Amino acid sequence: AQTVTQSQPEMSVQEAETVTLSCTYDTSESNYYLFWYKQPPSRQMILVIRQEAYKQQNATENRFSVNFQKAAKSFSLKISDSQLGDTAMYFCASRGGYQKVTFGTGTKLQVIP
Amino acid sequence: GAGVSQSPSNKVTEKGKDVELRCDPISGHTALYWYRQRLGQGLEFLIYFQGNSAPDKSGLPSDRFSAERTGESVSTLTIQRTQQEDSAVYLCASSSWDSGNTIYFGEGSWLTVV
Numbered sequence: 001a002q003t004v005t006q007s008q009p010e011m012s013v014q015e016a017e018t019v020t021l022s023c024t025y026d027t028s029e030s031n032y033y034l035f036w037y038k039q040p041p042s043r044q045m046i047l048v049i050r051q052e053a054y055k056q057q058n059a060t061e062n063r064f065s066v067n068f069q070k071a072a073k074s075f076s077l078k079i080s081d082s083q084l085g086d087t088a089m090y091f092c093a094s095r096g097g098y099q100k101v102t103f104g105t106g107t108k109l110q111v112i113p
Numbered sequence: 114g115a116g117v118s119q120s121p122s123n124k125v126t127e128k129g130k131d132v133e134l135r136c137d138p139i140s141g142h143t144a145l146y147w148y149r150q151r152l153g154q155g156l157e158f159l160i161y162f163q164g165n166s167a168p169d170k171s172g173l174p175s176d177r178f179s180a181e182r183t184g185e186s187v188s189t190l191t192i193q194r195t196q197q198e199d200s201a202v203y204l205c206a207s208s209s210w211d212s213g214n215t216i217y218f219g220e221g222s223w224l225t226v227v
Contacts, residue, residue: 043220095216
């Protein structure tokens with residue numbers, strides 16, 4: 001079984017500042033993938049970043065990076081130089097083996113001008 | 114197709130009517146998911162298809178909900194005798210090992226039951 005926990009229902013950040021969204025997970029699989037998805041008001045789910053568990057190096061995508069702590073089962077998302085367009089709901093997710101993907105409950109991020 | 118396609122985009126139906134929502138996954142994707150998302154809420158898992166394995170129906174909220182998938186292609190989610198609490202966006206997603214397990218979502222079908 002897999003679980004994904006996002007303990008921050010809502011967060012806010014000033015434009016151009018840095019914010020970190022938390023996520024912890026649990027899985028019995030040895031080979032698994034972790035994801036962060038963004039859902040803006042348009043409702044379209046967009047992949048932000050993906051991490052393969054066997055890779056120790058933290059994934060980065062432009063202003064987005066993760067802090068993957070495998071032993072602690074932690075997978076936080078850091079957004080640098082926050083922009084108004086980053087305002088959205090962010091979901092953390094995990095998938096191992098052929099198990100279905102499991103999503104957290106989401107963190108609503110508001111970027112303040 | 115290039116992405117996950119869902120139809121209809123919007124559906125308004127009267128309470129008690131049946132509705133069918135369709136999902137065309139990305140070609141070659143073996144895994145397909147249905148989620149329900151009520152306004153301001155998170156994703157509620159409904160059903161998961163993986164290849165030729167028996168689907169995981171553990172998220173279906175009642176026997177009014179059912180879903181079928183033809184091989185590794187189109188899926189249909191059927192809601193019978195719709196209720197007002199069924200009003201939500203229904204999201205379909207697909208993935209495969211070849212795509213690095215990344216889950217790709219459609220734009221959703223907005224269902225309003227009046």
